Amino acid sequence: MGVQDPIDSIARALSLTRAERVALSKIVRSPEESLRNSMKVVPPHIVKGSDLGVDGxxxxxxxxxxxxxxxxxxxTDGxxxxxxxxxxxxKPSDLFDRAVxxxxxxxxxMSPGRVTIYLDSPISRSGLIAKRIREITSEEFEVKTSNRVDSEILSHEIVASSxxxxIEGAKAIVDLAHAAISRAGISPKRLFTDRGMLGGI
Structure with missing residues (x-):
């Protein structure tokens, strides 16, 4: 008998909905994955002069x-x-332009030496979305649609993706989303501190 997925065990015990189970699986990584991922994260200043690939x-x-x-x-991996x-x-929302x-x-x-933004081709209107990103950024960055984003992006020195x-295949990760929302004055929620769950649970 195989080892039961701990997330699945918790989901069953608490009768979580699918949405709640997905949320739990995204927030809580295994201790091994959390440590492995966190060791690959580099601070934004390290990106300077590097070749950056962005998971658009x-x-x-x-x-x-x-x-x-x-x-x-x-x-839990930070x-x-x-x-x-x-x-x-x-589908892009009314906040798409502001987000980009x-x-x-x-x-x-961050002053990277080169930037390539990748968009998954199978997603509807990815070509038009790529065109809009080029317009917003005045074609400052290369924007590519691809059926092989996962493999292409790993050719870069530093990757921006969650x-x-x-992350498993990347040499180094920068948490671009975190840096961007912080720049917008937004603080992400934290369920955990260095000592465990907030509230002492």
């Missing part, structure tokens, strides 16, 4: 959610994530 939808959606007032969380169930049906402008300003403040699969 991943970062944009998190910043959009934060700007809209939806909860975003500092997870990386900020929103609670979206899926990006496959993503905030991200672009944050990237500029996706676990990308």
């Amino acid at each position: 939808f991943n970062v944009i959606i998190t910043v959009e959610r934060a700007l809209a007032g939806d909860p975003v969380y500092v997870c 990386i900020v994530r929103d609670l979206s169930l899926s990006y496959s049906s993503y 402008e905030t991200i672009a300003d944050t990237v500029r403040s 996706d676990s699969r990308i």
